[in-house]
Amino acid sequence: MSKHAFCFIVRMCASSYMNLFVMESEFEELKKIVLKCNACELSKTRNNVVFGDGNPNGKIMCIGEGPGYYEDMSGRAFVGKSGKLLDKIFEASGFSRNEHIFIGNIVKCRPPENRDPKPIERETCLPFLLKQIELIDPKIIILLGATALKGLIDPNASITRLRGSWIEWNGRLVMPTYHPSALLRNPKLKRDVWEDFKAVIDKYREVVDPKHFCKNH
Ligand code: SF4
Numbered sequence: 001m002s003k004h005a006f007c008f009i010v011r012m013c014a015s016s017y018m019n020l021f022v023m024e025s026e027f028e029e030l031k032k033i034v035l036k037c038n039a040c041e042l043s044k045t046r047n048n049v050v051f052g053d054g055n056p057n058g059k060i061m062c063i064g065e066g067p068g069y070y071e072d073m074s075g076r077a078f079v080g081k082s083g084k085l086l087d088k089i090f091e092a093s094g095f096s097r098n099e100h101i102f103i104g105n106i107v108k109c110r111p112p113e114n115r116d117p118k119p120i121e122r123e124t125c126l127p128f129l130l131k132q133i134e135l136i137d138p139k140i141i142i143l144l145g146a147t148a149l150k151g152l153i154d155p156n157a158s159i160t161r162l163r164g165s166w167i168e169w170n171g172r173l174v175m176p177t178y179h180p181s182a183l184l185r186n187p188k189l190k191r192d193v194w195e196d197f198k199a200v201i202d203k204y205r206e207v208v209d210p211k212h213f214c215k216n217h
Pocket of ligand 1: 108
């Protein structure tokens with residue numbers, strides 16, 4: 001290898017490393033700010049802010065509605081029954097939070113009694129989510145349920161109409177599907193969600209990793 005080629009590779013590696021470093025420090029800075037946020041009414045009743053969990057370098061981002069009881073108590077995203085079901089769906093798809101996915105919510109504090117977040121709460125919290133998306137830079141975004149779809153894409157959108165079809169949003173591919181809590185209430189919806197995840201697996205192979213292994217698809 002020539003000296004020039006060697007220097008070029010060293011510069012490229014150093015620049016990638018610096019980008020990762022900047023991204024990680026910015027992500028940690030953002031987290032510190034969000035954990036102290038009192039910008040909306042939900043701050044008065046929460047126990048913990050739920051920033052999100054998973055791999056911030058993953059190429060898939062999953063977005064739900066807001067923390068529930070267990071998430072509020074633990075400060076972690078999707079740890080209750082819905083989260084366990086979601087982890088099973090990830091596993092069936094060959095994905096994991098540790099490697100492929102970062103998971104968060106439209107609002108980062110629990111609405112009392114798990115009511116829907118109010119529009120003003122969604123709008124106040126949205127800049128944090130948009131910054132997370134910018135820093136994580138996912139290729140694929142999975143929206144879990146109507147609140148995530150309305151909060152990110154269109155307040156008038158219908159999850160039953162749009163689930164299962166790709167939406168292009170700010171240069172990213174977005175797949176709306178049902179929230180796992182809807183599957184717990186109505187197990188018949190599992191079939192639709194598996195179809196949506198099969199489409200995500202196909203797209204992941206197309207745009208991220210052609211060798212992605214999934215024993216079920
Ligand atoms: Fe801040 Fe979002 Fe929590 Fe409201 S829900 S207090 S905007 S972090």
